[in-house]
Amino acid sequence: MKKAVTLVDVAKKAGVSVMTASRAMSGEGYASEETKAKVHAAAQELGYAPNALARMMKGGRTNVIGVVVNDLSSVVVNSFVTALSEEVRKYEMDLFIYNSLGDLGDGKGRRLSQMLHGLWDGLVFVLPRMSDDYLKTLEQSDSPIVLINYCRQETSLPVVRGDNVNGARDGVAHLIELGHRRIGFVRGTAYTGQSAERERGYRAALEAAGIDVDETLIAQGDFNEPSGVVAGRALLELAEPPTAIFAANDAMALGCMSAIREKGLRIPQDISIIGFDDMPAAAVSQPGLTTMRHPVAAMAQAAVQELMRRIQNQPGRRQRIEFPSEFVVRDSAGPGPGAPATKRGKARKQA
Template sequence: MKKAGVTLVDVAKLAGVSVMSASRTMSGEGYVSEETRAKVQAAAKQLGYAPNAAARLMKGGKTNVIGVVVNDLTSSVVNCFVTALSEEVRKVGMDLFIYNSLGDMGSGNGARISQMLHGLWDGLVYVLPRMTDDYLETLEKSSSPIVLINYFRHETTLPVVRGDNVNGAHDAVRHLVDLGHRRIGFVRGNAYTGQSDLRERGYMSALSDAGIELDPALVYQGDFSQQSGFDGARELLALDAPPTAIFAANDGMALGVLNAIREKNLRIPEDISVIGFDDIPTAAMTQPPLTTLRHPFGEMAQAAVQELTRRIQGQPGRRQRIEFPSEFIIRASTGPAPACSTSRRSRRQRA
């Protein structure tokens, strides 16, 4: 904490350097030798001095802070991205500011949030943004450097770092087809970021490639929550011809699917296979461990921070779209299709 009355002049005097050199050191702008930088930093630490961000902003300086805007801090995927972003931001000598919008990315709120946060950060990263078209348009008109992570809903002039969804989902369903499954359920998520639609596209294309006609009864509308996965699996398992495998559009819903299957006294994967998406930390610790798809959180965070810092520094961005392939992680929740689904139904009815 900065001691009362300690100024940059005091720091410069203790370090034995000019006030200009001390200012350049603390602001990170302009050249100073490594020897001078070390002296100033040591003096600032000894005196308990910290640069006044507000004063620096009034002079047109930088805050050396990157803001991260999220919708839901309870989301495991959001937390994975925030953790990875925090590590990457520190690598470039900056700090992280987290703003939880609590889903408040509706019409008209873009300008309000932008004004509220103005001056607190040099650039912003939006993680899995659930935003309206009006909100997106406000961000596109902003002069501030902004990068979106895993936004797919609409084309945008803003730079986007994202993971592949279509091919990953196709790989997942193809894996089930190769195991002999023909009735494959799908629990979709909401449409906010566009990811669920793309994962559904991969699901449908894999079925089509295998010559399997899509049965609308096997598709359940979830909302990415564990509860919706549980409800969806219950509904799918109640069908006269239930699926022998269920693909959930995220791991959270897949966890709910696992719970619903256990409730029906069915075995995983002997009676029914399950696949999720995202590879959240708990995916490897479920019983059985969950087969899923993984986006490289660390590499995506690194790309987002690098793209943002280039724009903060006034350099041209490298790419508007940076896409990373998903990695298919096969674990014990998937296995060959059961030889006779009728025996599975009769066992469920006896339970």
């Protein structure tokens, strides 16, 4: 069996003391850039892999960031994980991904705490589904923690999030400007609070235009495409169906588009639709889906920077960092019934 490479071997190869090699590898204490380069080159040549568990037991940093998600099949979650990975690499740290496959705090959350305790320098939760008790446990922890796109309730933890309310309001206002008055809304689940905020924006846009909210035009989905199909069918079966639909995310909007085609209707000539998130499929759907986009890369950068401040015992910037949504206009939203022809140019404006 091949003998494992140790820090002693790395130090000898680099021509430095073991203490200096340790400082260069861990980032704790001073080591010149030249020394760091020599030590890292020696480690790479020898195939040395620092033992994070050993460093943790000695009370040192592990140079590992944990990222907790609920569903790795989610395109939005994956986009955040990719952006976080790129940002963490800038700090010469590694990423540990844990897919909880459900709500945190249902037993899996307790196992998560036991498994990850002490093995990471900080944690990022992406679109977390967590119980109130689990959130409280995190708030009471002295571990560095940042939440991404958590809006369900106020928390003392730092949160990096996109502006859901104004983004949704802009989208629905766009439909109103195009002449639509009966606008349906497809809700998502209540896990992170994003759906509720997007519904607030929907209601605010209608109220600002003097349009009463018709509760029969609000259908329930679960942020997945099949639920959008079901919700779309329900809205289209109404005695007076909507002329436009706003779905709380792109996946449900694409599901609604399938339901619309099933009905033999055209988009946007017969009914308009917009989504939220600007997932890749939105740009290649037929027609292209009008939607709202959050700046994922900038949000990931802010989350890692905020986490690093706390890992390094520096003052945090602020508890809530919010980014505006960008409105992406494609071809799925067209003029409403009786709208003047001048609305058509705006409806066809490309992102």
